[in-house]
Amino acid sequence: MKLNRRIASVALLGALSLASATVFAQQTIKIGAINPYSGPMALYGTEVTRGYELAVDFINAKGGVLGKKIELIKGDATNAQQGIATVEQLATKDKVDLFMGTYISGISLTASDTAARYNKLYWETNAVAQNLIERGLPNFIRTGPDGGAFANTSVAVVKDLVAPAIKKDLKDIKVWIESEDSIYGSAIATMQKAQLEAMGVKVVGVGAHSARTIDLNDTVLRAKQAAPDVLIQTGYVPDGNLLLKTSRDQGFKPAAMIFVGTGDTPETLEALGADYLEGILVVGYPKYDIPEAYGPGSRAYLAAYRAKYKGEPLAPQSMAAYSGTLILFEAIQAAGSTDADKVQAAVAKMDKPASSYPSGFGAKFEKSQNVRSYFTAAQWQGGKMVTVYPKTAMPPGATIKNLTRK
């Protein structure tokens, strides 16, 4: 009798815990966050995920989405192959409802493909490769700008900032386009060349180098011989730093230097020093100095970041990730589900103007790409990055300095 009672209480306990687990599962939306959290790319993988975490904190404090709390489960993917394995594990073992990522396009490519096999939504916030959208994958949606936006913004900077500063007509401006030689750099360089030439700008040279190169003297001497007014570089931190050092050593001084994607972090400041960098422009994700009118909620984001992580953000990528995650929550709310097809249908109807989110993004999707997400341009001024383009993104009182670099 005693034994029977014990069995009965154990069974009751089991049933209760099962029931509570089911209730808990019903009250939670699980998101698999795919990024590199180990290896050489972990720094920015973690930084991007901090944007997700802060967005999750924000929405959970307001009661969650569809009345459910959001739970983020990190999936480490340091390369494309690992992207597949991690998505498989999160889909089968952790049973996540959807995925989001990534700041490396190659990882996003395979991870989203694998997510499609499990019929799960893949919400992309930071990878920029254009082919991610061109594939037409039904579960894939991107909130951040693509590589084409890098080209558009850098060309717009030449037209709207550099031309007036150096007092030349576009047809008299000479540009040297330099890039690292993988598909990332060369695709952007090709678009820059086409757009600049369409505006009548003279492209006096297009150079490519390995991101792992140990010497750029030949490149710089060639560029110097072509005497451009503007140098545009698309690459990574080590080759970008080496290009600047070599330009300095060889006395190569184009009136304006525009760096695309990198060149805005303390890594470049430490290598070159504030004096040399003064006036150099960098096209990238919106910085933290943008005014509230351009990025509503950016101040609150920065305060939340400082409070949670006890320091300054390492890079602006996390605020773009944060904005993208807020758009995701609105899309799920509108769709009433995390089902990829329903969310696709919901985002197709979204129509929020630019400057609706902290990084200045709006939400208007064409072929699953948010066409109201933008890069901005910032300028090195006194060892700090100050946003200078577009005008609406400039902090109050900011000016453009030393654009014709001395």
Add this chain to the structure above:
Amino acid sequence: MDQILNVLVVGLLLGGIYGLVSIGLNLIFGVVRIVNFAQGELVMFGMYGSYFAYNQMGINPYLSVFIVAPLVGLLGVAIQRFVIQPLHAESNMQIFATFGLLMMFQNIMLAISKGEAWSVGGTMGTLVWDIGDVKVSVVRFISFAAVTLITIGLHFFLKQTIAGKAIRAVTQDKRAARAMGINVERTYLITFGIGSALAGLAGVLLTPIYAITPGVGGNFILAAFAVVVLGGLGSVWGAYIGGMIVGVVEAFAGFYIDPVLRSAVWFLIFLIVLIVRPSGLMGQVGAEEVGFREQN
């Protein structure tokens, strides 16, 4: 004309960098007959050592060479004694072991640096001599001068000292050297130590030029192996001359043909030299086979 001179100077200074990272590898590859994949990581340790000395202790990066190079040398001795030597009967395993070291060293620095690129800041590395229209970067010139002095010093060390003569004897014929009473294992330890210290020294001298990342050694190592084979295994002057040839060819090909093709051009020269003279430009004829003859 000025432009040709400028490109030549750029090429020679680049050759100095190639020579610098190759000279230690040449000793290890040429004498101990180990394909040390972790050689680039020893250069990387030299760079981080110099960076820490500068940033944490305020020691001039060039002065830190007197601490950093011996430490990397000691690390090399430890690698030879505790990793390479126990695997002496398994030459393939020795190569895999150095690959394991490469991964381990890179990941240790990754954990410390978190993947951020570090640089020695300040005015270090900004000095340039203007000689007519030719610009000479002082930090690159220091590397060039250093590799020249090291080559001369090593030449005399190998020719004049007992330890150097032992190294040469082991390079030529390990078995005969042992029969003559030379302690081959100790010679290997010394050689690996010197080769590693030279890698550390190279790292220190390159610190003002490059951004330091855990993978930075890999940027040099492929070219360094090619320089060693081109110049001749175990030949000190081979690494020097090989480095200069690669540097100058790369600079001219990069400037006058296309920067994208510069490596293709010098690897073509590398292949031609190998076909015509398998022992390399300055290597002892037949030396390239010794390693395969003596796997005992």
